[in-house]
Amino acid sequence: MNxxxxxxxxxxxxxxxxxxxEEINKLKQYTLCVTNLPEVFESCIEMYKETRYIKFAVGYNPQMIISDKFDKASFLRSVYKTKYIGExxxxxxxxxxxxxxKQIVIFDFICKVAANENxxxxxxxxxxxKEVLALLKKNKVKYAIIHWYTGNVALVKEFIKEGYYFSINPAMLRSLAGKKIINEIPMERVLVETDGPISKMNGKRMEPRNLIEIYxxxxxxxxxxxSNKIIYNNFKRLLNENLKI
Structure with missing residues (x-):
């Protein structure tokens, strides 16, 4: 598979x-490296050069709310250095x-920026x-990938209707609930993620070389x-839609 x-x-x-x-570049796998804080994004792009296969996203993971304050200045500084926002x-x-x-205020702000800057x-x-979908719609966010969806199956259609994509990972593929969700996602809206090293496959942390197993x-x-050709075209379409604006 390529x-x-x-x-x-x-x-x-x-x-x-x-x-x-090095492994990602060697395998020639297109990889979006998400970050949990804007400051982490800043250190990543300082440490690593973006390549054809590796891109970085500036993020603020909602789980960081307990330990790290959202640095709006750092986020705004970083958002102009990338096409991607996540996690x-x-x-x-x-x-x-x-x-x-607090989470709602932060995510609402991020959605506003994302919509304005495409x-x-x-x-x-x-x-x-429900709250995520409401904020995406409120801010007219056009381009979104729903990562590791574990919610109500009925809501999947609502996300699809808005033009959003779903990234499937090993945890979704091995659970009955995950498979039910996947059954509701049309193939043209499917993307893939390892969520490494958080996600596991066969009891071991996900590594780039395991990506092929998800496919x-x-x-x-x-x-x-x-699936490799379809998913490649899905991502290409998402990028092209984004570039038209």
Whole structure:
């Protein structure tokens, strides 16, 4: 398989990140390296050169709300250095529930910027799928990838209607709930992510060389043989839509 794309990988979270960086380039896999803080994005682009295969996204993971204040200045400084914003979004699971209102203010601001600057977002939406969709619609965000969706199956159609894409990872492929969600996503809206090193496959952390295994499983699930070509064209279409503005 060629033209493989990983739309969500945390390069800085690998202890051996320099080896992972080299591996991605060697494998020639198009990889979007998301970050959890704007300051992390800044250090990543200082440390690593973007290549044909590696791009960086500026992010503020909602789970960081407990430990790190959102640095608006750093975010705005960084947003003009990339086409991508991620990982961003909302997380209303028990641990982060008390920070709901703060999260909404931050994500609303990020959506405004993304819409104004035509950026592509990679979005976290755990237990906050309705609120994420509402903020995307409110701010007229055009380009979004819903990362590791675990929400209501019925809402999938609403995200699709707005023109958004879903990135499928190993956790979704191995659970019954995940497979139900995948069944609702038309193939032309499917993208792929390892979510390495957070996500695991066969009990081991995801690495770039394992990306091909996700594509094989998607082939089985959709009963096709060319998911790599379809997903490559999906991502290309998303980029072209973005460039037209």
């Amino acid at each position: 033209n493989l794309i990983d739309t969500h990988l945390h390069l800085d979270c690998y202890r051996n990140h320099s080896e992972i960086y 961003v979004g909302l997380d209303f699971s028990k641990q982060y529930e008390e920070y709901k209102s 950026k592509i977002l990679s979005i976290h939406s755990r237990k906050a799928e 094989k499983k998607i082939n089985e699930l959709y009963n096709i043989h060319n």
